[in-house]
Amino acid sequence: MGTPLGDFVRAKRDSVQPQSLGLPDRGRRRSPGLRRLDLAARAGISVEYLTRIEQGRDRRPSPAVVHALADALSLDPSEREHLRYLAKITGGECSAHARSTPATRQVRPSVIETLRLLEPGIAVVTNRLGDILARTSGYESVTGAAGLLDDDTPNLTRYVFTDSRARTFFADWDDIADEQAFDLWLGPSAENSEWLTAQLAAVAGPDFTRRRNRHVVPRRGLLRLNHPCGLELRLRRETLELSSDAQQIIVFLPADDTTAEAVAQLGRGPHGRLRAIS
Known part of the structure; x- marks a missing residue:
């Protein structure tokens, strides 16, 4: 089962054109965007590890890996912030997301x-x-x-x-x-x-x-x-x-x-x- 973090990384990878990152056009592919091999190489991680993140089998990538993925995908500041947020909620570390008490609807x-x-x-x-x-x-x-x-x-x-x-x-x-x-x-x-x-x-x-x-x-x-x-x-x-x-x-x-x-x-x-x- 996927995770919000994995879904976002995969969606961004599919939306990136290799030429925009200075990578060669490798011809027709079954799916659009950047290949896992290319993204993994840019981020300095293995293809297997990237696959685990995208498929939700690794839910706790380190801050360094999250930062490397943001760099590799050339995310803008808003997208970087969202990637970090998804990493926190995927790993169960975000108290704002995990709390069980609904937010108040009362206005002070x-x-x-x-x-x-x-x-x-x-x-x-x-x-x-x-x-x-x-x-x-x-x-x-x-x-x-x-x-x-x-x-x-x-x-x-x-x-x-x-x-x-x-x-x-x-x-x-x-x-x-x-x-x-x-x-x-x-x-x-x-x-x-x-x-x-x-x-x-x-x-x-x-x-x-x-x-x-x-x-x-x-x-x-x-x-x-x-x-x-x-x-x-x-x-x-x-x-x-x-x-x-x-x-x-x-x-x-x-x-x-x-x-x-x-x-x-x-x-x-x-x-x-x-x-x-x-």
Whole structure:
């Protein structure tokens, strides 16, 4: 049985073109990407050892081996961080992943007050599962008409994968789907597993499972929205991590004057007060 670490190494190896690393083109192959022999040589390990890592038979590679694999695959900083994280959870060394107590969904009063100071801007408090725990009226004005907040306990991941409106609302739906699937790896494992099995995987379908298992580290560029009222929005995202709560505040900023005017127009419509959900 494979492991998250092995799956990621194999997926990255398959995606690397030998020519990009200065290696000769060895002609047609049954599978794309870099050969195990070439990756093992670049990392300074045996092909047998690399095979054991990819197949999940070796779950505790040393930090030096993990670093060598990152160098051999020419991973960028975000991908390196994810590789190290997967090595920890695969080896059972990551307490954040192993804990059995689900992360709290309560939002601390000081966080609510911080959100209040951001009014009437666009901001939201979420956890790694995509639960929307608190939001500003500006966030409601931008997302409410698209159906994201229809549920009593709105969840962005569930919305992206199960609500047909999401594919229109998010101009770059594929990128957003990859982001939401990837972020589930960073959630508490006990709560994550139960929620995935009981609520999401069964209704989200194989596309969700495929995206989660291929470990695409998201770039998180501009967020482009097609608002139901006909406005096109381009938003920059700033994320403030609340590591002790396993939550985050995400602030959305207009990326251009046209978006700023559109956001102001939406804000003049009827909207509610700051909302917090336990």
